[in-house]
Amino acid sequence: MIRLASQSISRAKILRDFGVEFIQEACDFDEDMIEAKRPKEFVYLATLGKYKVCKEKFGLEIPLLVADTVVTADGKILRKAKDREDAKEILELQSGNVTTIITCMIYESKDLYSLDIATTDYRFSQFEDSDLISYLDSGEWEGKAGACMVEGFCKKYIKEVRGLESTAMGLGIERLLPFIKSSNNV
DSSP states (O other): OEEEOOOOHHHHHHHHHTTOOEEEOOOOOOGGGOOOSSHHHHHHHHHHHHHHHHHHHHTTSSOEEEEEEEEEETTEEEOBOSSHHHHHHHHHHHTTSEEEEEEEEEEEOSSOEEEEEEEEEEEEOOOOHHHHHHHHHHTTTTTSBTTOOTTTGGGGGEEEEESOHHHHTTOOHHHHHHHHHHHHTO
């Protein structure tokens, strides 16, 4: 059993799909106070900030997992969209472009600490206007880093992938499982 300190539906689904027992409880951390120019620096500082708050709140009675994801295209950090228009602008930057999704994870049990930063690059073909409008109208982009859903809307536009899809979905489970198994003696 682990504690997933995140509200992410995608992260919870990944853990369920890989048979990891967990409870899900998030902590409040203000990412807007982070001043970082580089995407990897931003995602690291966001994850570290969440980790410190959650470790203070929950302790390590059960192992703690904290993660954050950032999307980047054209050298810009693409955060969670504030509204529909922001989501449209963010997605238009990714359309026909290379988009990099960076996930940072911190996993800690009483006897193990792991920090991992991984990237997955996607080369997308040009998004069709009608698909983009439907996706924006659906609201599925809400709460997603870069408004990006590689397992949903963006899937049919993927021309090339370098990296793990789970990393792009917010939790590099293939990289995390050995640590979970080690600390749970599975």
